Structures are given as structure tokens and as C-alpha cells.
Amino acid sequence: MRKDIHPENYRMVAFKDMSNDDVFITKSTADTKETLEVDGVEYPLVKLEISRTSHPFYTGKSKLIDTAGRIDKFKNKYKKFKKEE
Numbered sequence: 001m002r003k004d005i006h007p008e009n010y011r012m013v014a015f016k017d018m019s020n021d022d023v024f025i026t027k028s029t030a031d032t033k034e035t036l037e038v039d040g041v042e043y044p045l046v047k048l049e050i051s052r053t054s055h056p057f058y059t060g061k062s063k064l065i066d067t068a069g070r071i072d073k074f075k076n077k078y079k080k081f082k083k084e085e
Helices: 070-081
Strands: 011-017 022-028 035-038 041-048
Touching: 011 035, 022 035
Parallel strands: 011 041
Antiparallel strands: 011 022, 035 041
């Protein structure tokens, strides 16, 4: 392997799935300004929109998650092209 290309600043980080509030902790180099306390220990926090606990492939359930209102924005943008019957 090539030397000096891998980061050295690995630390324990909390990842939180915002769709179901699941939290898991693992080592990461991800930059973050927020923190989260888990079991009395404070960890840097990375927020996720989807993770293994909410992804349809892993859960076996199809679930629509629209956290930013993207579907409504799309429908409003293109409703003028809708054919009237």
C-alpha cells in the first residue's frame, strides 16, 4: 500500500438516522460540528437521511421518506402540464 494517503484522525462518531432516530457508533473521520450524548459519553454527530435500519433493501419494506418536500415541489412544478380529461 502507498504510504501517507490514509487519514490518521479516526475517532468514535455517532451516526443518527433522522427517519427513525436509530443511532449507531463507529469509527470515522467525518467532520461535524454537532455532538450527541449516548450512555453518558459525548460523540461527534453525523445525521443520515437513510441507514440500514430504514433502507427498503435491508428492511424488506417499501417506505417513502420525503424529508425535504421534494415530491410536493415536483408535483407543483409540473402540474401545469397535466392533461385534463
